[in-house]
Amino acid sequence: MRRPRATIRQVAEAAGVHASTVSRALNPETRTMVSEEVVRRIERVALDLGYQPHGMAAGLRRQRSMAVGVILPDITNPVFPPILRGIEDTLSSVGFFSIVANAGDDPERHLAILDQMLARRVDGLILATARRRDAVVERCLAEELPLVTINRTVEQPGVCAVVNDDQRGIRMAVEHVVELGHRRIGHLGGPQELSTGFGRAEGFRAALRGAGIDLEPRRMVFADAYSRPAGRIAALELLGREPKLTAIVAANDLLALGAYDALRERGLRCPDNLSVVGYNDMPLMDLVDPPLTTVRIQHLVMGQQAARLLLDQMQGRSPAAYDVVLKPELVVRASTARVAREAAAA
Amino acid sequence: MRRPRATIRQVAEAAGVHASTVSRALNPETRTMVSEEVVRRIERVALDLGYQPHGMAAGLRRQRSMAVGVILPDITNPVFPPILRGIEDTLSSVGFFSIVANAGDDPERHLAILDQMLARRVDGLILATARRRDAVVERCLAEELPLVTINRTVEQPGVCAVVNDDQRGIRMAVEHVVELGHRRIGHLGGPQELSTGFGRAEGFRAALRGAGIDLEPRRMVFADAYSRPAGRIAALELLGREPKLTAIVAANDLLALGAYDALRERGLRCPDNLSVVGYNDMPLMDLVDPPLTTVRIQHLVMGQQAARLLLDQMQGRSPAAYDVVLKPELVVRASTARVAREAAAA
DNA sequence: CTGAAAGCGCTTACAG
DNA sequence: CTGAAAGCGCTTACAG
Numbered sequence: 001m002r003r004p005r006a007t008i009r010q011v012a013e014a015a016g017v018h019a020s021t022v023s024r025a026l027n028p029e030t031r032t033m034v035s036e037e038v039v040r041r042i043e044r045v046a047l048d049l050g051y052q053p054h055g056m057a058a059g060l061r062r063q064r065s066m067a068v069g070v071i072l073p074d075i076t077n078p079v080f081p082p083i084l085r086g087i088e089d090t091l092s093s094v095g096f097f098s099i100v101a102n103a104g105d106d107p108e109r110h111l112a113i114l115d116q117m118l119a120r121r122v123d124g125l126i127l128a129t130a131r132r133r134d135a136v137v138e139r140c141l142a143e144e145l146p147l148v149t150i151n152r153t154v155e156q157p158g159v160c161a162v163v164n165d166d167q168r169g170i171r172m173a174v175e176h177v178v179e180l181g182h183r184r185i186g187h188l189g190g191p192q193e194l195s196t197g198f199g200r201a202e203g204f205r206a207a208l209r210g211a212g213i214d215l216e217p218r219r220m221v222f223a224d225a226y227s228r229p230a231g232r233i234a235a236l237e238l239l240g241r242e243p244k245l246t247a248i249v250a251a252n253d254l255l256a257l258g259a260y261d262a263l264r265e266r267g268l269r270c271p272d273n274l275s276v277v278g279y280n281d282m283p284l285m286d287l288v289d290p291p292l293t294t295v296r297i298q299h300l301v302m303g304q305q306a307a308r309l310l311l312d313q314m315q316g317r318s319p320a321a322y323d324v325v326l327k328p329e330l331v332v333r334a335s336t337a338r339v340a341r342e343a344a345a346a
Numbered sequence: 347m348r349r350p351r352a353t354i355r356q357v358a359e360a361a362g363v364h365a366s367t368v369s370r371a372l373n374p375e376t377r378t379m380v381s382e383e384v385v386r387r388i389e390r391v392a393l394d395l396g397y398q399p400h401g402m403a404a405g406l407r408r409q410r411s412m413a414v415g416v417i418l419p420d421i422t423n424p425v426f427p428p429i430l431r432g433i434e435d436t437l438s439s440v441g442f443f444s445i446v447a448n449a450g451d452d453p454e455r456h457l458a459i460l461d462q463m464l465a466r467r468v469d470g471l472i473l474a475t476a477r478r479r480d481a482v483v484e485r486c487l488a489e490e491l492p493l494v495t496i497n498r499t500v501e502q503p504g505v506c507a508v509v510n511d512d513q514r515g516i517r518m519a520v521e522h523v524v525e526l527g528h529r530r531i532g533h534l535g536g537p538q539e540l541s542t543g544f545g546r547a548e549g550f551r552a553a554l555r556g557a558g559i560d561l562e563p564r565r566m567v568f569a570d571a572y573s574r575p576a577g578r579i580a581a582l583e584l585l586g587r588e589p590k591l592t593a594i595v596a597a598n599d600l601l602a603l604g605a606y607d608a609l610r611e612r613g614l615r616c617p618d619n620l621s622v623v624g625y626n627d628m629p630l631m632d633l634v635d636p637p638l639t640t641v642r643i644q645h646l647v648m649g650q651q652a653a654r655l656l657l658d659q660m661q662g663r664s665p666a667a668y669d670v671v672l673k674p675e676l677v678v679r680a681s682t683a684r685v686a687r688e689a690a691a692a
Numbered sequence: 693c694t695g696a697a698a699g700c701g702c703t704t705a706c707a708g
Numbered sequence: 709c710t711g712a713a714a715g716c717g718c719t720t721a722c723a724g
Contacts, residue, residue, distance in 0.1 A: 005465075007701060020712080021711075023703060030704090034709065054700090055465065056405060056411060058701075058703070059702090059716090060400075061703045062702085062716080065402060078630070082422050085422055092447070098445075100434065100446075102431055115398070119398035121400060284424070289637075290635070353718085355717080355718095365717090366695065367694060369720085384693085401718095403717035404718050404719070406719095407717080408700080409700070
């Protein structure tokens with residue numbers, strides 16, 4: 001049916017050499033082994049014939065697939081597309097490709113997906129789903145599969161990660177509302193099994209301390225998931241517990257949007273009655289109503305760095321495990337405002 | 347370094363049979379060739395050893411890679427994640443995986459990417475970047491590579507597509523604003539090289555005719571790209587030409603968001619001064635300010651159907667090319683309102 | 693019903 | 709510097 005592509009043997013015949021010579025001539029690492037003149041001849045023939053090496057055949061022989069697995073909760077969550085873009089861009093520039101799986105939140109399924117990835121003989125894995133203790137991570141470590149976690153950190157030692165400086169990010173958020181006069185500040189936290197949820201909650205506590213504000217545990221509520229519905233439910237809980245809150249620092253934009261929903265239901269207005277700050281600065285956050293004040297993280301760069309880190313590992317270039325920690329940036333928009341005088345006095 | 351996975355030979359030895367028998371026993375299509383008892387024995391051994399067939403080795407032998415290429419403009423555009431999700435879900439359920447490329451808008455680059463896909467020996471291609479006349483499509487046809495276009499249609503005959511009924515969708519949008527009393531309605535159109543931009547403009551003309559409104563060509567403006575900045579520029583042009591417009595039907599949500607930007611710049615308010623309707627109902631369109639009235643298309647289903655269509659073709663199950671046409675749905679939110687009395691009279 | 697052989701398209705020790 | 713051979717892990721005519 002389909003016109004087959006030229007093989008290395010055809011190139012060899014056309015150039016009057018053996019296939020192994022073609023292989024050497026076309027591989028930058030072995031090119032020096034063959035005489036310049038022959039290299040030139042082979043290159044010309046290869047071009048004429050439109051020869052493209054068959055990556056999978058090469059992979060079979062070399063025992064590397066040139067594939068890396070990317071496991072994420074759900075590509076439909078707007079945080080991930082730019083991350084994925086960064087990954088794909090840097091991977092494809094060096095001949096690797098990625099196989100992405102939408103794994104959801106169920107740890108059982110994560111393992112099943114890891115199995116599929118292993119069956120495909122991926123050369124490495126980028127994990128955006130890691131929990132603080134994670135079975136997938138354990139298996140990868142046992143199998144000695146190169147691994148980097150993204151936006152997540154893991155308790156097991158020896159795992160590379162690219163993350164944000166969440167302590168700093170949350171501190172910027174808290175300091176921002178404190179400067180606006182807020183003192184009764186709540187935290188709409190993320191799932192505590194996730195390093196981000198955990199770390200941001202820690203950051204919140206530390207930031208309050210830094211601002212000289214007493215920590216009221218009932219002002220911290222944790223959502224089950226980083227989703228808008230989970231954010232709504234948790235925000236409702238928070239408002240129920242602490243009606244006098246004047247500001248909410250959310251662990252994530254989606255949670256902040258859920259808080260918007262909750263406020264609307266309660267007949268409250270943001271920022272008039274309550275200031276809200278998000279985390280991530282996903283696409284379109286400048287266009288929601290009100291435009292969300294949030295902490296911007298560098299999604300694209302995260303993806304690029306994760307791919308770099310993984311490539312280093314796969315090529316044995318990384319003697320010791322290390323993390324890349326990215327710096328966040330506060331983006332002030334219209335969801336935060338100076339605290340109302342009566343609220344401040346109350 | 348890495349513990350290698352079990353091979354078919356190891357399974358064969360452990361089961362006391364030849365590798366070819368293992369191969370037959372484990373493949374549903376050839377299983378009947380081997381005695382039930384042997385099948386059972388082999389299956390047990392395979393399970394014990396954690397045997398997973400090496401897909402690429404099998405692919406090499408069978409001359410199919412089990413990979414399909416997906417070329418899209420940019421995964422970062424919120425329309426694509428759900429589409430991609432639909433594709434991946436249905437592909438992975440039958441053992442295929444996808445290689446996605448962010449190709450941007452440059453047709454030159456599209457061809458380069460096609461080359462990479464061919465070098466990887468993809469078994470088929472899903473194209474979300476197709477123009478009405480498209481060089482990539484032509485090459486695929488010439489190479490007899492199975493192909494389906496998504497959300498795009500192509501002039502060349504014999505190409506499967508999954509698209510929306512854009513005529514109907516735009517008609518619903520126009521009828522909606524007409525019912526609200528609008529008569530001076532503009533079209534913020536998409537690029538005319540794209541079938542969607544072209545078809546939606548056609549739909550707009552037809553819908554006006556259907557509503558008995560004269561077509562004023564200066565009320566139609568076409569953006570260079572489906573992007574928010576391009577939408578802003580085109581909307582500014584439209585407002586400049588026709589200051590008395592009371593409604594804008596955009597060819598796409600991103601263009602509608604660009605129109606929001608333009609209105610803000612001109613000191614106009616939506617929907618008070620001007621109603622706006624979008625197209626696509628991307629994620630978060632219920633949260634922008636004002637919540638966007640738009641035409642919902644079934645992104646996830648589009649992806650699923652595209653994958654189905656492609657699988658049919660790759661398995662030679664599709665005698666004649668056919669299109670899948672999805673039905674859109676109008677979602678009324680707050681960006682459209684009854685026309686102001688003085689505007690209607692003017 | 694099962695086995696032995698050949699081969700998919702490469703790469704890489706091993707000779708020379 | 710180049711060639712001949714073996715082999716990566718499979719599948720599939722070909723025998724029996």
